[in-house]
Amino acid sequence: MSETVVFSQLSRKFIDENDATPDAAQQVVYYSLAIGHHLGVIDCLETALSCPWPDYLAWIATLAEGSMARRKMEGVPKYGEIVIDANHIAMLASAFDAALSVQTPQQQAWSKILLSMLHDIHQESAIYLMVRRLRD
Template identity: 40%
Template structure:
């Protein structure tokens, strides 16, 4: 079986309905929301990039393999899942930028999609990406 790499973008959040939360737990949920935790908050994701793991590896190899950006993206193979949030945008964008125009397909399309997502993240810093490896090689 060939493994796949899926990029999911946070596309919405919602709080569980009050009637779904036991009365004795509602105050805990409200307090946790007030201090910035996500108790009772459900993240909804939309798949935005789907690629074979072998091609994902070729794609990230376009950037310097000794860079922090490459190490960040390569951790997918160690952990099976990584997140990319607003704190990673400059790091990853700067790593892909020099190779952006010279990439062949499908890498160019994935890079352009990634740059669009980075732009969306700068407009909405709560947005993030979840990158998962599905299956085994």
């Protein structure tokens, strides 16, 4: 039995991208997306990063011990999944950027992908990541 950790990113929003949403209405759109499952809206998540379970554990061990970022990422072994949203981007971006100097080339590649996804969330706060431990 092998285990992996999969980072899935919201890949589609349920608004018409051809029509510009007025700034005054943008927060209503974000709220509607946030409660979408109550309105019959389904989030489409797409796999953006996948790594073997033991490698994930070694990767997050490069984050400062006791840091909020490390505790957040340790939620995957503890709970089986975590959500990363706009509230987490500054903390995680800072921690993974700082850890680059002590990471292996593979870990650095994963960190750069994660940093890119965090940048996407910064640009569009309706985007989020679902990080799950999968057993097959």
